[in-house]
Amino acid sequence: MNTPFFDFIKKILYNIYTIKNVERKTNDMKCCFCNKEINGMGNSVRPLIRKENVRCCDECNRDIIIPLRMLEYFSSKENKMNDKEN
Ligand SMILES: [Zn+2]
Numbered sequence: 001m002n003t004p005f006f007d008f009i010k011k012i013l014y015n016i017y018t019i020k021n022v023e024r025k026t027n028d029m030k031c032c033f034c035n036k037e038i039n040g041m042g043n044s045v046r047p048l049i050r051k052e053n054v055r056c057c058d059e060c061n062r063d064i065i066i067p068l069r070m071l072e073y074f075s076s077k078e079n080k081m082n083d084k085e086n
Pocket residue numbers: 031032033034035036056057058059060061
């Protein structure tokens with residue numbers, strides 16, 4: 001896999017592991033990516049992080065989580081195709 005997108009993901013992962021206060025506070029929730037306050041429930045950050053109380057805002061959901069899910073979907077599809085060939 002190549003370049004700008006992959007760098008982008010690495011940067012995000014780094015942010016996630018360096019933000020520690022996200023998990024403790026459940027009342028005033030902040031986005032685990034951009035640290036903005038979340039209005040309402042926020043969005044699940046699966047498949048990136050499988051923790052209940054880590055959430056992200058709508059913008060990051062749209063810009064990060066959805067592309068990531070699409071990427072996961074297409075890569076698993078590709079793997080299945082490769083399996084058939086072998
Ligand atoms: Zn955000």
